[in-house]
Amino acid sequence: MSVADDLAYGAEKAAVAIAAPKAAVVGRVSLAVHVVLWAAVLAFCLVPLLLVLIISFGHKVEGAGWEWALTLENYKRFFVGANWPAESTSLYLGQLYWSMRYAVSAALLAIVTALPFTYLMTRQSRRAQAVWLVFLLATVSLSEVFSVMGWDIILSNNSGLPMLFAASGLTDWLKETGWFDVLRDWGLANPRNVKFKPSEVATVLTLSYLVWPYAVILLYPALSRLDPSLAEAARTMGAGPWTVARTVILPSVRLPLIGTTLLLFVFLLGAYVAITVFADPSQHTTAVSVYEHVRGSTLNAPFGAAQSVILLVTATAFLLLGQWLTRKAARPS
Amino acid sequence: MLRVLGTIFMSLAAVVVALPIVIVCSAALNGGRTMFFPPQDSTLARFGEFFISEPVWTRALTNSVIVAIGAATLSVLLAWPIAYRLWKTGSRASALLATLGSIPFAVPPIVFGVGLGFFWSFMGGLGTITAGIISHAVLFLALPLVTISIGLQAIDRAYLDAAATMGATETVTFRTIVLPQTLPYTISGFFFALVLSFNEFIVMFFVSASAFATVTLQIFNSLRNGYTPTMAVAAVAFIAVSIAVFSAVARWGDLPRLMGADQSRS
Incomplete structure (x- = not known):
């Protein structure tokens, strides 16, 4: 195996070095560094994930913790419910559906708005680009709790937008024109005023906000390498700006576009705070359920682990799908 | 016309990004x-x-600072030999090691957090600051790995050849050429890990087991x-x-x- 190869390489180096005493010390140190590195990476990067996988087959003891086991009951509970075949539930599958639904809509919204932005950004001077990057990196690294707090203040019913709507007379105008009933149908209004909490719109907007700077940062390398002379040539030949965007720019960034969308999607699958704050409890996601089962009131670690595995498998499946799409798109047609 | 539209779009995006903050x-x-x-x-x-x-907040702030600085330092120290070996030998084993080291950053944080929670409860470190520091160092290992690799690739091979011709040993080359030229990239990697660790909370939530709180954790709670x-x-x-x-x-x-x-x- 490659681990063995690597160790053998170090050992070989050490063996050769025995001739010269000083070099022997260096060789032994190098071997030691080697072993420590492999041990650290395997222990801390891989073992935790393996533990999740193993514990997902564990058995929950009623009224106590859980024990090691090799049962599929946690997976059965996820897909058809614990009491199947007597009764079945799609509660957990439904949560996975909402995970994917939020992640897909938020990722698409972010990518569609980030693409033109990034394109315009890369056409600016290098200095301006650096300023934009500092701004975006600062916002993207800001903890999810702060941005969600901000949107919560903007969208909550007692302050922010709904109050602004009522105070400015916009609510009354909406009622007169009949749009208010449409908003009620969409779940964006209560009998008296507009409301954005809880709603799917607010959830998707906030999630999309969270990943938007990531989208720009991920698209940035591809777009900054785009040769401007191509677009200029197309313009000289009389193509309109939309034609240029559709026929020159979009095809040349197709691959990074697919890749970025998938990365955003995977990132969003694990989103937690925004969902608990903005989504209706009936529309909560698998990530929320994992949290509840591992640390929350129910305390069922094996089931939480099983849901984590399913989340991870979903993410990996989409990444593989993306790789396959990319390879297919890269092949000349 | 289109230029104006572009400027308006960019300003609008900046306003929306900045608004909640x-x-x-x-x-x-x-x-x-x-x-x-x-x-x-x-x-x-x-x-x-x-x-x-307020002791609640000052304690949380101290924890945040300790974890962030500790984790960033540790992740740079771990990333350096991995990135250096990958650059030096280009062997498949070192590439595998680098890939393995980047996995925690790539999986959804809640999954890795759950795993680390299990891991530390078996190792007996659950709820200690040390466990928190190591967890964040591993989680953000990918960042210094990437920046240091970029830095190493930016070194002009001509310098290395010249050093080798003049009989410099690997240690001397490392000290006089490799280290100084990659220093800005190392520092960048350190800071990326520092800032992200400062703001991270979901992994820390599972690792801390409510025994200590960082600022983001305190807010989340x-x-x-x-x-x-x-x-x-x-x-x-x-x-x-x-x-x-x-x-x-x-x-x-x-x-x-x-x-x-x-x-x-x-």
């Missing part, structure tokens, strides 16, 4: 216990509470009781740190290059 930050000025926007009876008293007088202006002060402090750090990276390092910009154009 500006609102949270201005809420820090509130005199009362509730968050209002615009703030009512503006005061800076909340800043004193956060940084000096108090989400149910509603927001207080003191939390907004934390937001101000955090965004200030992020902007300072990334401006420093942009000033002394090559930020567009780190983010993958084309080198031929400027």
